[in-house]
Amino acid sequence: MAFDYDLFVIGAGPGGLAAAKKAASYGVRVAIAEQETIGGTCVNRGCIPKKLIVYAADFAKDNQMAHYYGWSNCQRYFDWTLFMKSVYQHLEHISHSYIEQLQTAGIELIRERATFVDTHTLDLGGRKVTADKIVIAVGGRPTKPDIRGIEYAITSRQMFHLPYLPKRLAIIGGGYIGTEFSSVMHAFGCDVTVIEHDAMILSGFDDDIRSGVQEGLSKRGIRFFTNSTAQKITLCDDGLLLTTTGKFQEIIATDTILVATGYAPNTKNLGLEKVKVELDKQGAITVDAYNRTTQENIYAVGDCIKGIQLTPVAKAEGVAVANTLFGNQSQQINYDYVPTAVFSRPEAASVGMTEAQAKEKFGEAVKCYCHHFRPLLYQLTEYDEQATIKLVVNNDSGQVLGAHMVGEHAADIIQSLGVAIRQGITKQDLDDTIGIHPTIGEEFLG
Numbered sequence: 001m002a003f004d005y006d007l008f009v010i011g012a013g014p015g016g017l018a019a020a021k022k023a024a025s026y027g028v029r030v031a032i033a034e035q036e037t038i039g040g041t042c043v044n045r046g047c048i049p050k051k052l053i054v055y056a057a058d059f060a061k062d063n064q065m066a067h068y069y070g071w072s073n074c075q076r077y078f079d080w081t082l083f084m085k086s087v088y089q090h091l092e093h094i095s096h097s098y099i100e101q102l103q104t105a106g107i108e109l110i111r112e113r114a115t116f117v118d119t120h121t122l123d124l125g126g127r128k129v130t131a132d133k134i135v136i137a138v139g140g141r142p143t144k145p146d147i148r149g150i151e152y153a154i155t156s157r158q159m160f161h162l163p164y165l166p167k168r169l170a171i172i173g174g175g176y177i178g179t180e181f182s183s184v185m186h187a188f189g190c191d192v193t194v195i196e197h198d199a200m201i202l203s204g205f206d207d208d209i210r211s212g213v214q215e216g217l218s219k220r221g222i223r224f225f226t227n228s229t230a231q232k233i234t235l236c237d238d239g240l241l242l243t244t245t246g247k248f249q250e251i252i253a254t255d256t257i258l259v260a261t262g263y264a265p266n267t268k269n270l271g272l273e274k275v276k277v278e279l280d281k282q283g284a285i286t287v288d289a290y291n292r293t294t295q296e297n298i299y300a301v302g303d304c305i306k307g308i309q310l311t312p313v314a315k316a317e318g319v320a321v322a323n324t325l326f327g328n329q330s331q332q333i334n335y336d337y338v339p340t341a342v343f344s345r346p347e348a349a350s351v352g353m354t355e356a357q358a359k360e361k362f363g364e365a366v367k368c369y370c371h372h373f374r375p376l377l378y379q380l381t382e383y384d385e386q387a388t389i390k391l392v393v394n395n396d397s398g399q400v401l402g403a404h405m406v407g408e409h410a411a412d413i414i415q416s417l418g419v420a421i422r423q424g425i426t427k428q429d430l431d432d433t434i435g436i437h438p439t440i441g442e443e444f445l446g
């Protein structure tokens, strides 16, 4: 049977774009459908606008510290509306450059929502197209707990469209999104409270990293109600009232409530039942090690499958699928050493095993090297800022199993260290390495 395309990709976020571009580089006929703006969550309501907001918030901290470094009259007025206008101009520019890249690569972009008709046919706003292979890269959407008044709470998506900065912000969920927004919004002068149902924020990270970030944010003045959850939200004359339950049973008066309790796969109403693509209980598409779904010509990548919800992972999966399908090289992803960062202040980053994961696998053989210190930047100031570096090592072999950090430039430092750790370096290799002085990264070395 002749198909319209060799590959059809549903969703132009990082995963879908990577799959489409790599496949096109092998000379096959590719089309991609996008129902919203090109670039997906990452570009339009995730990584990129978030990081720009982090940069904007850093000016507040730098202004506060500047007088310790001889600067005076550093206080300035921050205009959120003006700033967000520049952010959106930049995002538009990124979207345009993606469209140009698709054109150059000969990939057809169809700006419609795609749904399955059968295993090789998709409906795009009434138009039917056929493809030999299909990649689903539809991403995810924020979840909301089922509590009274939840309709008054907003998600990260709406945080990027706030008309003005709230004076008081309550955040339900102390994961990546809750932690990052708590940090930036506090830097902009907002009174922030985080409600987290675990004992500490950032579940999944090493405990020293979790406590390091939480303490750093608490010192800045952010309140944490851990081992607690939201019970109900009500309207009052002065804004909203959030009632919490658990260890902290409080009624928090606030202007805005951000829900950041996780992301769910965007797999509803896609017609997946017609093509026998199976989902797990959370609605994530079931795939094998090559990202193949339960239907042999259909693949899935990124946030719509179970796994790590990060842009570089979605991209790697997209590229791997294209290599497997058209590059004559079946490719699986190794998820063991995926580095990750939380862009709060203090910043945190990790690669490899946490202490708990390593002890579960290697027991008594695990030795940790953990060092807390006050970075040079803060030594001229009265800020009691602490950085943490931690190595998790298999003492029998000397192999470094994981590296974790809280402090300035953590993301960039851990990213580079991750390359070496992936290659199986030992603690001795780090001890033998001559560092760059004075830096924070040198603390990992001998």
Ligand SMILES: Cc1cc2nc3c(=O)[nH]c(=O)nc-3n(C[C@H](O)[C@H](O)[C@H](O)COP(=O)(O)OP(=O)(O)OC[C@H]3O[C@@H](n4cnc5c(N)ncnc54)[C@H](O)[C@@H]3O)c2cc1C
Pocket (backbone or CB within 6 Å): 010, 011, 012, 013, 014, 015, 016, 033, 034, 035, 036, 037, 038, 039, 040, 041, 042, 043, 045, 046, 047, 048, 050, 112, 113, 114, 115, 137, 138, 139, 140, 156, 177, 266, 270, 301, 302, 303, 304, 309, 310, 311, 312, 314
């Ligand atoms: C606030 C926030 C901050 C983040 N920060 C970071 C970060 O700093 N670093 C990091 O690595 N990750 C970060 N992430 C996660 C990252 O954005 C996601 O992991 C990544 O975007 C997933 O890529 P994806 O291609 O799987 O899905 P998405 O980027 O969600 O793209 C899916 C696309 O599919 C489209 N689509 C869905 N259904 C259809 C359909 N039926 N037809 C046509 N199109 C469809 C959607 O409109 C969307 O554009 C952040 C996420 C959020 C929410």
Ligand SMILES: NC(=O)c1ccc[n+]([C@@H]2O[C@H](COP(=O)([O-])OP(=O)(O)OC[C@H]3O[C@@H](n4cnc5c(N)ncnc54)[C@H](O)[C@@H]3O)[C@@H](O)[C@H]2O)c1
Pocket (backbone or CB within 6 Å): 145, 172, 173, 174, 175, 176, 177, 178, 180, 195, 196, 197, 198, 201, 202, 203, 228, 229, 230, 260, 261, 262, 263, 308, 309, 310, 340, 341, 342, 343
């Ligand atoms: N820097 C980054 O790379 C980055 C930044 C933002 C988002 N992301 C990605 O987006 C995904 C979604 O982020 P997220 O922060 O929404 O999810 P998350 O899974 O990181 O955190 C959710 C948090 O909410 C808590 N929680 C859940 N239900 C709760 C409730 N009812 N009451 C109180 N606490 C509750 C959980 O214990 C958890 O700590 C992340 O998993 C991450 O992969 C990455």
